[in-house]
Amino acid sequence: MTPSTQFWDELAIESYKAILKKRADHPLIHHNLGLAYIRVNKINKAIRSFQRAIKLDKEYADAYYHLGNAYQTAGKALEAARSFKKYLKFSKGAPKDPPVVENLLENLYAMNETENTDL
Numbered sequence: 001m002t003p004s005t006q007f008w009d010e011l012a013i014e015s016y017k018a019i020l021k022k023r024a025d026h027p028l029i030h031h032n033l034g035l036a037y038i039r040v041n042k043i044n045k046a047i048r049s050f051q052r053a054i055k056l057d058k059e060y061a062d063a064y065y066h067l068g069n070a071y072q073t074a075g076k077a078l079e080a081a082r083s084f085k086k087y088l089k090f091s092k093g094a095p096k097d098p099p100v101v102e103n104l105l106e107n108l109y110a111m112n113e114t115e116n117t118d119l
Contacts, residue, residue, distance in 0.1 A: 005039075012036045027056040031063045038070060046070045061090040065101070072104070081105055 016033040023029070034049030050067035053060055068083030084105050 009036050009039045013040070025056060027053040027060055027063065030056065031060065031066065034063070034066060034070070038066070038073075043070055043074050047074065059090045061087050061092070064090060068104070 013033065013036045016029055016036060019029050020026070020033070030049045030053035034046040034053065037043070037046035037049060047067065047070045050063050050070060053063040054067065057063070064083045064087035068080045068087060071077075071080035071083055081104075084101050088101060088105075
């Protein structure tokens with residue numbers, strides 16, 4: 001990431017946070033804040049932002065998708081798989097790259113197979 005790109009991402013983060021001070025109930029702003037956090041490698045903050053978006057809109061497919069990616073980046077395979085499953089459920093028949101998401105799920109299931117954890 002170039003210093004210029006990081007500057008704009010940090011500015012976006014501050015802008016989204018300012019909007020949320022006035023309107024904290026907007027899932028899209030929480031989602032976009034999560035994406036900005038991802039770009040500056042603040043994964044835990046991104047996870048919290050995506051979780052807030054989902055809390056406000058339980059069927060927010062893109063938030064589940066990006067939450068799954070954030071969990072995967074954080075090494076949380078089980079949580080990632082759960083998020084991707086919900087993404088597929090709520091994407092209303094038009095998921096982004098369904099084979100890619102399904103492949104991710106298969107890999108995440110394989111990683112957790114020894115734990116016998118129900119996803």
